[in-house]
Amino acid sequence: MTKAPGGVLAAYRHVDAAVDAIRRLKEMGQRDVTVYTPVPNHEIAQAVGHPASPVRVWTLVGGLTGCFTGFAMSLWMSYDYPVVVGGKPLGSVLPYVVIGFELTILFGALATIMGLIVHAVLGYRPAAYDPRFTDDHIGLFVPCPVERRPQVEQVLKSTGAVDVRVET
Amino acid sequence: MIVPAAHHDLRERAVSGPGRGMLLLGAVLALLGLVFFVILILGDDPGRAWRSYHINFLFFTGLSLGGIIFAAIQKVSKGVWAGAIVRFSEAPVAFLPISLVLFLLLFLGRQYLFPWIEHPTPIRGNWLTTGAVFWRDLVAVFAVFGVATAFVYYDLQPDVADLRRGVTGWRRTLYDRIAGDYVPDPEHLERTARRLTVLSPAMLVVYAYGMTLIGFDLLMSLAPYWVSTLLGAFFFMGAFLTGLTTLGLMMVYWRRKLGLQDTIGRQQFHDLGKLIFGFSVFWAYLMFSQLLVIWYGNLREETGFVFYRLWGEWRPIAVLVFLMVFLIPFWGLIWVKAKITPFTFALFSFISLCGVWLERFLLVQPSLTEVGPAFGLPEIGITVGFLGLFLLAYGWFAATFPIVSPRLAAQAEETHH
Numbered sequence: 188m189t190k191a192p193g194g195v196l197a198a199y200r201h202v203d204a205a206v207d208a209i210r211r212l213k214e215m216g217q218r219d220v221t222v223y224t225p226v227p228n229h230e231i232a233q234a235v236g237h238p239a240s241p242v243r244v245w246t247l248v249g250g251l252t253g254c255f256t257g258f259a260m261s262l263w264m265s266y267d268y269p270v271v272v273g274g275k276p277l278g279s280v281l282p283y284v285v286i287g288f289e290l291t292i293l294f295g296a297l298a299t300i301m302g303l304i305v306h307a308v309l310g311y312r313p314a315a316y317d318p319r320f321t322d323d324h325i326g327l328f329v330p331c332p333v334e335r336r337p338q339v340e341q342v343l344k345s346t347g348a349v350d351v352r353v354e355t
Numbered sequence: 356m357i358v359p360a361a362h363h364d365l366r367e368r369a370v371s372g373p374g375r376g377m378l379l380l381g382a383v384l385a386l387l388g389l390v391f392f393v394i395l396i397l398g399d400d401p402g403r404a405w406r407s408y409h410i411n412f413l414f415f416t417g418l419s420l421g422g423i424i425f426a427a428i429q430k431v432s433k434g435v436w437a438g439a440i441v442r443f444s445e446a447p448v449a450f451l452p453i454s455l456v457l458f459l460l461l462f463l464g465r466q467y468l469f470p471w472i473e474h475p476t477p478i479r480g481n482w483l484t485t486g487a488v489f490w491r492d493l494v495a496v497f498a499v500f501g502v503a504t505a506f507v508y509y510d511l512q513p514d515v516a517d518l519r520r521g522v523t524g525w526r527r528t529l530y531d532r533i534a535g536d537y538v539p540d541p542e543h544l545e546r547t548a549r550r551l552t553v554l555s556p557a558m559l560v561v562y563a564y565g566m567t568l569i570g571f572d573l574l575m576s577l578a579p580y581w582v583s584t585l586l587g588a589f590f591f592m593g594a595f596l597t598g599l600t601t602l603g604l605m606m607v608y609w610r611r612k613l614g615l616q617d618t619i620g621r622q623q624f625h626d627l628g629k630l631i632f633g634f635s636v637f638w639a640y641l642m643f644s645q646l647l648v649i650w651y652g653n654l655r656e657e658t659g660f661v662f663y664r665l666w667g668e669w670r671p672i673a674v675l676v677f678l679m680v681f682l683i684p685f686w687g688l689i690w691v692k693a694k695i696t697p698f699t700f701a702l703f704s705f706i707s708l709c710g711v712w713l714e715r716f717l718l719v720q721p722s723l724t725e726v727g728p729a730f731g732l733p734e735i736g737i738t739v740g741f742l743g744l745f746l747l748a749y750g751w752f753a754a755t756f757p758i759v760s761p762r763l764a765a766q767a768e769e770t771h772h
Contacts, residue, residue: 229770273653281650284643 193355194330195339196315197348202230204347205325209234211342212329221314223326231325242302249298250291257290258283315354324349366761368613369514370521374753381746388740395733396464403733405464406723411741412461413573414597414715416454417566417590419447419745421598423503424562426510430555436626438767439618441510442760443605444598448507449748451500457744458496461573462489468723471579483579488572499565506554509547512537514760526755566591577722581660589641596634596680597711603627603704605749607697609758618764621695628694631684635707639681664717668727672717679710712738 199205205222209231212220224231261283269277312330320326327348329339336353343351395404422444429437437444466472471483481487516534519527537543567587575586583589606627610619649657665673687693687703694700720728752758 273651281647285647 192313192330193333193353194315194328195336195343196317196352196354197327197329197343198317198319198324198350199327199347200324200349201347202228202325205327206230206234208327208343208346208348211346212327212339215338215342217329217331217339219330221312221326221328221330223316223320223328225321225323225325241306242299245298245302245305246295249301250295252298253290253292253294254287256294257287260290261286328354365615365618365759365764366518366521368615369757369759369761370518372526372754373609373612373758374750374755376750377746378750378754381743381748381750384739384743385747386743388737388743391732391736392740395736400733401464402467402723404737405467406719407733407737408457408464409461409468409573410712410715410719411738412454412457413569413590413719414712415450415741415745416457416569417594418597418601419450419454420499420503420562420566421595422447422602423507423598424559424595425598425602427506427555427558427562430510430551431559435763435767435770436622438763438765439615439759440602440606440623440627441763442758443609444602445507445510446605446749446752446756446758447598447601447745448504449752450745451503453744453748455496455500458492465489469576470723471576474579476579479579483572483576488576492569492572495565495568498561502554502558502561506551506558508533509550509554511756513539513544513547514757514762517762518757529755563588563591566594574718577719578660580656582656583645583660585641585645589638589645592634592641593638593680593711593714596631596638597708599627599631599634600704600708600711603631604701604708607701609753610697613759615759618759618768624695624697624700625691628688628700631704631707632688632694635681635684635688638711639677639685642677642681660722663721669717669721672713672728676710676714676717679706680714683707683710 197208199208205224209220209222213234213236220235222231222235258280262278262280265277265279271277314328314330316328317324317326327343329343331339340351340353392404392408395401398404425437425444426441428434429441461468465485469483469485469488471479472485476483512533512535515530516537517539519530519534522530537547567590570587570590574590575581575583606619606623610616646661649661663669684703684707687699687706692699693703716728716734
């Protein structure tokens with residue numbers, strides 16, 4: 188397993204303090220922050236922000252491919268092996284909407300899972316961790332080079348971290 | 356509950372009676388519409404005026420109830436994110452008494468609207484006879500409107516009791532009357548919660564049953580030999596969509612008018628945008644699932660209804676409806692940016708709202724006329740009149756009652772929405 192990069196790990200007991208720290212770190216230009224929280228929390232989610240996931244491009248491409256495949260496949264099959272059913276025209280688009288729709292969902296979902304796996308493997312960024320973050324503490328891990336560490340540590344301490352340690 | 360200091364300002368704004376402009380505009384438009392309507396029904400084609408009346412009656416009644424349904428869904432699902440905006444969707448309750456009168460007036464135009472009066476349909480038994488239809492629908496209308504009014508009444512009571520010191524004159528009398536013995540102690544809070552717990556699901560059920568009946572009797576019976584079991588659901592889900600889009604437009608309007616930029620933010624726009632997007636898709640789903648079955652079955656008594664609307668003179672309207680209710684809002688509201696920007700959000704809501712009006716137009720008109728679509732004074736003038744009545748009722752509600760609930764807004768903020 189890849190070793191975690193060096194940085195500063197802090198534990199917080201209070202949401203407000205952790206949110207404050209995230210905001211302060213962002214203000215000083217530290218964009219890469221890993222946040223652990225034992226329970227989902229709106230305030231933390233808001234402080235972390237809404238970065239767009241790269242997986243959504245996979246979903247879009249997969250969905251469009253599925254839609255095209257669904258229509259193309261059913262139309263091609265109808266004309267390639269013509270059987271008139273119920274007096275309907277050979278290439279009747281209306282019922283093929285169902286197939287087009289289903290393949291949109293299927294290809295979209297499969298592409299999403301693929302994209303998720305690809306990005307999780309390629310973009311894996313190990314971060315330092317502490318078991319308290321699954322219990323009653325909120326954790327912040329800030330990967331940064333040695334020369335920035337005192338500054339980061341100072342921010343983390345001043346915002347009320349109960350524990351700050353440097354991981355190498 | 357302790358209302359934070361920041362909300363004192365909100366409390367003042369809530370009772371400032373900001374609806375007077377809307378009320379005045381509504382009164383002018385309603386008067387204009389009434390003049391047009393009277394001239395038209397005394398003219399040489401009263402049928403056209405009545406058809407336009409019928410379309411607008413169905414559209415605006417559905418729109419008012421659709422908004423209240425949104426509020427009821429919030430209570431059933433225990434959602435609080437809409438706390439600051441939920442009153443905007445309850446305000447159309449003031450239109451319901453007007454709608455009741457409009458329904459009674461519909462009785463006068465029955466000869467022009469319902470083909471089964473002139474050509475009875477014994478194959479349907481006594482279902483489609485004047486007495487049966489109007490009595491049945493009167494009961495349905497009373498039930499739906501009654502539950503809706505009671506629901507809004509009890510959701511309004513705590514706010515009215517809380518804010519009654521901020522108003523004077525006849526409003527004070529009215530507030531005192533509604534508030535009754537209500538004080539925000541645990542016992543009364545529990546009583547209100549219990550009442551809403553009963554009324555909100557009741558509202559949903561009564562709405563679904565009542566509107567299905569109204570859809571069958573007042574919409575489907577216009578083509579008395581055409582039957583679709585789905586039409587009732589299609590009718591009331593379309594009405595719910597208009598309730599949501601109207602709420603969207605009102606949210607944008609009141610946010611600006613009352614300066615609620617801090618209270619109504621990204622979260623509300625995003626969530627309501629998602630709902631409108633979702634129900635646009637649901638509208639298309641219901642439409643398609645009915646169309647597919649009729650296309651497959653290819654039964655003469657079923658295809659006529661669809662054929663008349665999708666081919667020939669009505670085709671452009673059908674295409675327009677599909678574009679305005681489904682494709683344009685689908686494309687427009689799929690983007691997060693478009694949902695959280697008030698301008699684009701309002702634009703796509705407005706397109707969807709007009710689209711559903713056209714859809715009602717498309718459902719009613721071809722059943723009753725031989726000629727193709729026409730937009731003239733009867734359609735536009737009477738629609739303006741109905742819009743006027745709606746704005747009149749809405750403006751009166753906003754001028755009388757707290758149009759934003761400081762209590763529910765604080766509740767939403769407490770949970771960080």
